[in-house]
Amino acid sequence: MLEQRIRDERQTWRPRPTLPGRDYRDEAVWEEEKERIWHATWVCVGRAEEIAAPGDYRTYDVAGESVIVTRNAEGELRAFFNVCSHRGTRLVDEGAGSVRKVFRCPYHAWTFDLNGRLVGTPNVEQDELFDRANYPLHPVHVATYAGFLFVCLAPEEPMPLVDFLDSGAESLTAYDRFGMADLRIGHRIVYEVKANWKIVVENYNECLHCPTIHPELVQVVPLFRFGEVWDEEIPDDGLQMVEGATSFNPTGRSTLPRLPGIRDEDVNRYYGMYQFPNLAVDMHPDAVQYYILVPRGPAHTTVISDYLFLPETIAERDVSKEPFVDFWDLISRQDWEVCERAQLGVSSRAYAAGVYPRKDRFLFWFNEQYRAWMGREPIG
Ligand code: FES
Ligand SMILES: [Fe+2]
Known part of the structure; x- marks a missing residue:
């Protein structure tokens, strides 16, 4: 099975090349990625809670395409391109809002209901034989898993979200016990x-970078000192925290309640998983942190970092002051600084490609997955 092969290649690993430098810097590659990945398959944009009630909506940028996600009168999620079907005008401003029953285009005041149906066309006359049913908003597929909101911009029906999640080396579906x-x-x-x-x-x-870049982190997760991200003793990508630690912060001490569904052995562990193409989730005994990557172009990524807690915890204290938040913010900023340095280097004409030693093997497998989506031959 692929998953096991990725993890246990101690004997057979040989150095593999990284992606070529142009994949990190070229506009042409970025345009092709939009066609083959960002506008072709499921992409995580946020959380279902961001659109709470019927008529609430929020726009999301999916590699340059603005998408509206809303809930209809039945509370079901619906998503559309942010494009009026009359003459293409941007329908709503970027951000979040709420409408009563319809979206009204600011140009000629055509209106669309929460299912995207065209319901109002001022001054289009009865005798024009104009059939509103032919001009709905352009639909976008939308689905959720574990509270995460995914959209797919492809016109055809995509594979079910769960199958997509399970198609890579790691899957969100392995962590249902965290009750996300x-x-x-x-x-x-x-x-x-x-x-x-x-x-x-x-x-x-x-984590080859961890001893250098994250001196605080390697105190909490001892295996990271050795540049390893995979503990062969623990399933599901779990990593043991330092003895006695029950929370992800420099003291290891938690004052947050334990998440109800987790196992006893999870209490001293950290689980991190990456879901292709743009979601990375870090699960802890008492809280969850995740990154959603919003690519803006070949050399710019907006990273949304959210912190999930039990609703009652949020109600009773200012969670933004939690050491858990500070700790992940510190690690994040340390990472972005080296990512920006890496971008500068790979943008050089000298950088044809680099090399992956064994402890970089998950990157190689990510690259193989990327090559498959891009219609390229695997390196193997
Ligand atoms: S472009 Fe939207 S109503 Fe005309
Ligand atoms: Fe890092």
Whole structure:
């Protein structure tokens, strides 16, 4: 099985090349990625809680396309391109809002209901034989898993979200016990990182940089000292924290309640997982942190970093002051700084490609997955 092969290649590993430098810097590659990945398959944009009630909506940038996600009168999620079907005008401003029953285009005041149906066309006359049913908003597929909100911009029906999640080396579906659908965003930090999204993914998936870049982190997760991200003794990508630690912060001490569904052995562990193409989730005994990568171009990625807690915890204290938040913010800023340095280097004409030693093997497998999506031959 692929998953086991990735993890246990101690004997057979040989140095593999990184992606070529142009994949991190070229506009042409970025345009092709939009066609083959960002506008072709499921992409995580946020959390279902961000659109709470019927008529609430929020726009999301999906590699340059503005998408509206809303809830209809039945409370079901609906998503559309942010484009009027009359003459293409941007329908709503970027951000979040709420409408009563319809979206009204600011140009000629055509209106669309919460299912995207065209319901109002002022001054289009009865005798024009104009059939409103032919001009709905352009639909976008939308689905959720564990409270995460995914959209797919492809016109055809995509594979079911769960199958997509399970198609890589790691999957969100392995962590149902963390009960993430019931957690809520207690704090959000948004970072603008001057680096290609793949550099951010690759940084997330290796720890050869940890002893140098994260002196505080390696105190909490001892295995990271050795540049390893995979503990062969623990399933599901779990890593043992330092003895006695029950929370992800420099003291290891938690004052947050333990998440109800986790196992006893989870209490001293940290679980990190990456879901292609743009979600990385860090699960802890008492809280969850995740990154959603929003690529803006070949050399710019907006990284949304959210902190999930039990709703009752958010109600009773200012979670933004939790040491858990400070700790992840510190680690994040340390990472973005080296990602930006990496971007500068790979943008040089000297950088044809680099090399992956064994402890970079998850990056190689990410690259193989990327090559498959891009229609390229695997290196193997
Ligand atoms: S472009 Fe939207 S109503 Fe005309
Ligand atoms: Fe890091």
